[in-house]
Amino acid sequence: MADDHPTLATYQQRYYAATGMVSTQVRALALAGLALIWLFRLGEGETGTIRPELRWPTLLLVATLAADLLHYIWRSIAWGYYQYALEQYEHTQEDPAYAPPRFVRSTLRWMKTRESGPYLAPPWINAVNNALFWGKTAIVSIAYGQMLVYFTRTIF
DSSP: OOOOSOOHHHHHHHHHHHHHHHHHHHHHHHHHHHHHHHHTOBSSGGGOBOOGGGHHHHHHHHHHHHHHHHHHHHHHHHHHHHHHHHHHHHHHHHOTTOOOOGGGHHHHHHHHHOTTOTTSOOHHHHHHHHHHHHHHHHHHHHHHHHHHHHHHHHHO
C-alpha cells in the first residue's frame, strides 16, 4: 500500500499557490480601488481631483502596489543570491582550497553549521519576504476599510 500522506513539499506547493493567488488578488484590488476612486473624483474630465476623504485610501493603494513590486524585487534578489551561495557551497565541498567571493562567506559559514544541511534557506530570506507579503495585504485591507466607510456614508 502506497503512503498517501502529503509530504512537506506538497504543503509547500499548496502554500506557494495560495500566497501567489493572494498576491494576484491584492494587486487586482489595489488597481480596482484606484479606478473606483478615480470614478468618484471631483470635477469633470481629466482635470478632476481626488476627493479629500479618499486621499488616504489612494495613498495606501499606491503603497500596496509599491510593496508588491518590492516583494517581487526582494524575492528575485534574495533567492538569486541564495542560489549563487549554494553553488559556491557545492564548489567549496568539491574543492576545499577554493576561496568563494567575500560577500557570500558569512552565508557559507551559516550553511556549513546547519545540522539539517545547507539547503534549508536562512531565516532572513523568508522574514523579509513574509513582512512584505503580509504588509501589502494589510495595507490594501486598510485602504478598502477606509473606502467602505466613505462609500457607506455617501450612499446611506
